[in-house]
Amino acid sequence: MDWMAWTWPTAIFFMVIAALLITFTILAIKFPETPRTGILRIETTRGDRLFITLLGSAFINLAWLGIIGAHQPYALIVCLVYAAAVFRWV
Template identity: 80%
Template sequence: MAWMAWTWPTAVFFMVIAGLLIVSTVLAIRYPETPRTGILGIETTRGDRLFITLLGSAFINLAWLGLVGENQPYALLVCLAYAAGVFRWV
């Protein structure tokens, strides 16, 4: 896979995403849930909230790069706070 120019940060990123999907699948099998309605007014499941979190985190990181440019690890803290909010209230 040398043609893809993998770096450790890129590999870790995709491993984390794969791990999140695996954990989400195991939780869905082990503890089935009914959809709930949050502040968005739509029914969401764990998987929906995970997708909303990943999509929002991508936009947070892009905005951080455009507005701040440096100190990208601090964007991770913003993303973690956003994820906690999504899983709590959405």
């Protein structure tokens, strides 16, 4: 594992992503769902909404870093608000 240059923060980052994927897989198996159409006028499933959330969160974090440049953890609050909005309306 040495050549991959692991650090704890990046390991935790990937563990969170993996946990999310596993959780959503289990959810998809236990509670199958029908896709719905939200404000983007595209059909989305829970998995799609997770993808939109994660991708958007990456951009929110970068925007925070580029524009504000301090107190990076607060960007996660914006991400959570964004996630809630995506799961509610998209």
